Amino acid sequence: MSITGMLSPEARRQLTNAAYGQVISLLLVITSVFTRYLNDANASLPTFQTLFLYGGLTVTYLVYHVVAKRPRVDLPWWYWAILGLVDVEGNYCVVLAFRGLSNFAVMGLVVHMTIPFVTILSFLFLRRKYLPVHIIGCILAIAGCTLIFLATTQDGDYPDQVKSNLYALLGSLGYAVSNLLNEYAVKKGGIDANIECLGMIGIWGLVISIIQFYCLEYDQFKAVDWDGATIGYTFGYVLTMYVFYTVVSVFLRVTEALMFNLSMLTSDLYAALLIRWIFGNIVPTLYWPAWGLEVVGIVLYSLREPIQLRRDDPNWWLNKVWNAIALRLGLPIKMPVDSPALYIDTPTKKDSYVEQLA
Template identity: 30%
Template structure:
């Protein structure tokens, strides 16, 4: 049987299955997405912790410290892509789609850079509030350009998550922490707003890319272009800070930890973007502030406010409500790939991949795509 016929058969079975509002809640894909979201939130907490340790040791090199992540991504994923494609095919992809990946890398590098700059000039409370804008950007861009239509309960879930985050921020304000005055509040807020906008654009762009192309191809180009863009930026803006930094084995360890955790984050994000969406990714990362508080208690000797557990539970409930889409496909079926996902890749986590598995399991259908799905 042809691959697309098998996909159509599998999609019919998945979409035609009798479902209730809680049906997706009972699938392992839902719990996997919830778990991956929390792993990514912990990764962000880890990178923030290492960044704080670097700053505490008089090392502030926001562009330079992220270049190692792009170098590591290039070493791992470009090597594997060249192994899978060969040089000639890779050059064809570079010629055809290189400009798209360059834009993705540029947005990603600048999103990282301006977000770090924001914390130099504004207080953490303002910066976190502005970071809500990333969710708004994802929803608007997905709605307009990717034809994503959000259901009522998804909107309710987003609002609950935002409410939980609001409680977190309010508890910080009431407790009097993270509310110091920055050097230039307006400039810092504008940097945070720009960084959040770039993050939202990057996440949406990457969701589109990994739904159409193999993950290793996307990450190889993201690392390849990001390495050069970030390198040039570091040479221009971080040269003086690099020379003034107080280097030691501990600093090297912090940089290594930061790089490894960030590389893990970049490697896992595409799977969540396939199973769920860029919107789900961003609201999942809201719980990172709770995990950051736990790290603050045990690493930086901060005290916890009683509202923090309440806020965390509210965010998790919001995530659960958001993801109960009433379909066994959840958000893995992307509207921009066509009704039968014919323009998508049969990669792990995609609706096309799930449909092929169902066709093979229930009807004994075996296709080349089902036997050798792209990662």
């Protein structure tokens, strides 16, 4: 009997999830390596690098979705346009972060600010209620990111480090918005929603990338010496990113958030060691305490799922702010839009609704 045959179904599932996670980690590290090689060859063109990625997503996922006449997600065209835009700009900022003289080993930690950004945006727009453990996890992740900023200044061997960290921070914000929009779309359907979402990211990302490329990078593109090595690095980056998008889409359907977030952390560890080995970047002393803070923070964050509240009232968070003020001033409390009355002022109903606000 094989080793896997001796394991319980749950153990085999977790082993499969762990394998998926490590594949994702390695894909992230490989994209970093290809980006570094392109930067060293003076061929770092952030929009151009991702243009072919979006083209690949379009000709596979979108074409399949249309030809197979699969069910569509009921979302307007501008929703997909915004999703494509923030995804393009998130990738653009992260690739920009690898330009210049900076220590690439530390920038993966900065990108983990995606989690606090997602938490804030989900609270505001997806009406999620977060528990104290989530808040503590976010605080620790922010502390780790802050420690990295304090550890890297514009002095010494890496004069562009602060600028690179800021680009990575902007990229993490773009990824947070993209993840939020992606999640909202996918939750409206099954696997067909995943396929359509990847296809729509592809077509809108392709259109936006073509426009941005001609506006910002066309002159740089003509100046690049496109030899075999440079073309190979570009192809390697595009292929790795395409596989990454595909694997992540599958991975998030078969596993929980904890395994995914831990996979992102192991990619940082691989990146720090590999980039030191290949490129000779010195890992700062404060890298490991910062990494430890983010490990603890993300593990705490992932232990419990946030509570999904009803989304009947699109202005629920504004109403909640108003109600908090109204309670202190003795003013009537505003009800959600699906309630039979807009305002309540009787003690019994007020006490009942105040409990829901907590």
